[in-house]
Amino acid sequence: MPILDLSVDTLLTTTRAVRKRLDLARPVELEVIRECLELALQAPTASNRQGWHFVVVTDPEPRHALATIYRKGAQQYRELILPELQKQAAASEQEAKRLARRLDSGQYLIDHLHEVPVHVIPCIEGRTEHQPIVAQAACWGSIMPATWSFILAARSRALGSTLTSFHLFFEQEAAELLGIPYEEVMQAGLIPVAYTVGTDFKPAIRKPLESVVHWDRW
Numbered sequence: 001m002p003i004l005d006l007s008v009d010t011l012l013t014t015t016r017a018v019r020k021r022l023d024l025a026r027p028v029e030l031e032v033i034r035e036c037l038e039l040a041l042q043a044p045t046a047s048n049r050q051g052w053h054f055v056v057v058t059d060p061e062p063r064h065a066l067a068t069i070y071r072k073g074a075q076q077y078r079e080l081i082l083p084e085l086q087k088q089a090a091a092s093e094q095e096a097k098r099l100a101r102r103l104d105s106g107q108y109l110i111d112h113l114h115e116v117p118v119h120v121i122p123c124i125e126g127r128t129e130h131q132p133i134v135a136q137a138a139c140w141g142s143i144m145p146a147t148w149s150f151i152l153a154a155r156s157r158a159l160g161s162t163l164t165s166f167h168l169f170f171e172q173e174a175a176e177l178l179g180i181p182y183e184e185v186m187q188a189g190l191i192p193v194a195y196t197v198g199t200d201f202k203p204a205i206r207k208p209l210e211s212v213v214h215w216d217r218w
């Protein structure tokens, strides 16, 4: 049962990427994870295939190993992706400050991932490498709605999380660690889950709608 009395709109606008406010000392009951997953299974999938799987990792040893893989992935991100983001952000002082804050928060998660009590890895049957875009959309679109539903259900139960992807730089290594059949099943992310310190979160600052909406045609 949800324990926070949030309206649907408040839930949708205050489900933030939580890193520094994860309560690393408080255990998370498996029953509440199960409840959130049950709700996630109401999400749509292409052709109603339901090829989804969720690996819930609570054992400290694989959590440590996942955190090590994640850390290596973060290094790849810093080398391959971050320079371009920094170049773009340099155009505005506000953007540069926002990026710096996100990196600081991101670094906290890099440093503490092994301490987060639950890691949830959403997976989908099939691999998108070399697939046409229609098949790629069907595949990713059959795991991301459920993944976001899980995160929303968690938020309504005072649990915080962040959808992360750094460990996917080394997806196969994580698959071997967890016994996921890599050739047939793709991991879609890693969601660290913990109770939050306080439950008040604010709507984020986003690009204005008018800059991204296209009425009738682009």
Ligand SMILES: Cc1cc2nc3c(=O)[nH]c(=O)nc-3n(C[C@H](O)[C@H](O)[C@H](O)COP(=O)(O)O)c2cc1C
Residues within 6 Å of the ligand: 015, 016, 017, 018, 102, 105, 106, 109, 162, 163, 164, 165, 166, 167, 204
């Ligand atoms: C596909 C995807 C991958 C992401 N990967 C990571 C990640 O590896 N590590 C991380 O700390 N955050 C990751 N994030 C979280 C984003 O940084 C976060 O959603 C964004 O900063 C917006 O946060 P906000 O909703 O709290 O404003 C990812 C988000 C998405 C949607």
